Amino acid sequence: MQRFYPFLFVFLWSTGFIGAKYGLPYAEPLSFLLTRYGLVISLMTAIALATRAPWPKAPMQWVHIGISGVLVHAVYLGGVFVAIGHGLPAGVTALVVGMQPLLTALGAGWLLGERVSVRQWLGLALGFIGVLLVVSGKFGQAGLGPMLIPALVALFGITAGTLYQKRFCAQFDLRTGAIIQFVPTALVTAIAVACFENYRIVWTGEFVFALGWLVLVLSIGAISLLNLLIRSGSAVNVASLFYLTPPTTALIAWLIFGEKLTLTATIGMALAVSGVYLVARPAR
Numbered sequence: 001m002q003r004f005y006p007f008l009f010v011f012l013w014s015t016g017f018i019g020a021k022y023g024l025p026y027a028e029p030l031s032f033l034l035t036r037y038g039l040v041i042s043l044m045t046a047i048a049l050a051t052r053a054p055w056p057k058a059p060m061q062w063v064h065i066g067i068s069g070v071l072v073h074a075v076y077l078g079g080v081f082v083a084i085g086h087g088l089p090a091g092v093t094a095l096v097v098g099m100q101p102l103l104t105a106l107g108a109g110w111l112l113g114e115r116v117s118v119r120q121w122l123g124l125a126l127g128f129i130g131v132l133l134v135v136s137g138k139f140g141q142a143g144l145g146p147m148l149i150p151a152l153v154a155l156f157g158i159t160a161g162t163l164y165q166k167r168f169c170a171q172f173d174l175r176t177g178a179i180i181q182f183v184p185t186a187l188v189t190a191i192a193v194a195c196f197e198n199y200r201i202v203w204t205g206e207f208v209f210a211l212g213w214l215v216l217v218l219s220i221g222a223i224s225l226l227n228l229l230i231r232s233g234s235a236v237n238v239a240s241l242f243y244l245t246p247p248t249t250a251l252i253a254w255l256i257f258g259e260k261l262t263l264t265a266t267i268g269m270a271l272a273v274s275g276v277y278l279v280a281r282p283a284r
Contacts, residue, residue, distance in 0.1 A: 012222035014248035023210030026202040029085035030193045037186040040219040044178045053175035064169040069181025071161030074188040079154025088147040094246035096151040098131040101240045103159045127243035127275025133268025170231045174224045243272045
């Protein structure tokens with residue numbers, strides 16, 4: 001069963017862009033996320049109390065889990081939602097964040113002592129080329145400029161968060177750990193909302209659907225899978241899965257929204273999948 005976790009994670013994580021496409025027209029980006037975090041905390045607290053889930057015993061574990069949560073959720077998701085909310089195409093945002101596996105590979109040797117083989121470097125490069133081909137048609141849709149800044153912030157957040165969690169707190173209960181991750185994330189996001197937004201939300205059916213999907217499927221389902229993958233796999237192998245997010249998102253958008261899927265994008269998908277295979281394939 002565990003062998004299917006990476007595929008399920010990629011699919012669920014990819015639907016985050018679809019949820020953003022549905023919900024962001026009706027809410028400011030950080031206000032949307034703050035509402036999402038509040039619901040996740042309430043739901044996970046109820047689950048943790050009902051199931052008597054264990055809490056970390058060491059005080060520093062609370063700190064490490066909280067920091068990893070701020071990086072993965074507040075910084076990464078905040079950057080992605082702000083970028084898309086201010087007009088950066090989702091494909092371009094995905095490409096910027098798609099550099100994560102390369103940065104993670106660089107940091108894994110330095111921080112975690114992981115050895116990245118020549119085959120894995122080849123796979124990382126192949127996956128990056130594939131992602132570039134998938135989203136190459138998106139660049140003409142908007143001037144890049146300042147809108148790239150929040151996407152670059154998101155790239156830093158997901159890279160640093162993955163490495164930090166693997167190094168300092170790979171093992172924790174998924175129920176209580178989610179609460180510890182999302183509480184400081186909500187506090188940081190609330191401060192950002194107070195500084196930059198007016199907490200504007202229009203409660204339409206589309207927004208409620210998007211919010212529910214992102215809470216249940218992304219913040220609980222996909223994040224739990226990500227934590228399991230970080231716990232059991234190398235940082236480089238886990239990061240390489242993010243190469244599959246833009247192709248999968250493009251495929252979902254083609255099926256649901258009828259967005260154009262070019263031959264170049266299809267070739268890019270094949271390259272991205274091949275790259276991830278080279279990275280994740282066990283050495284013989």
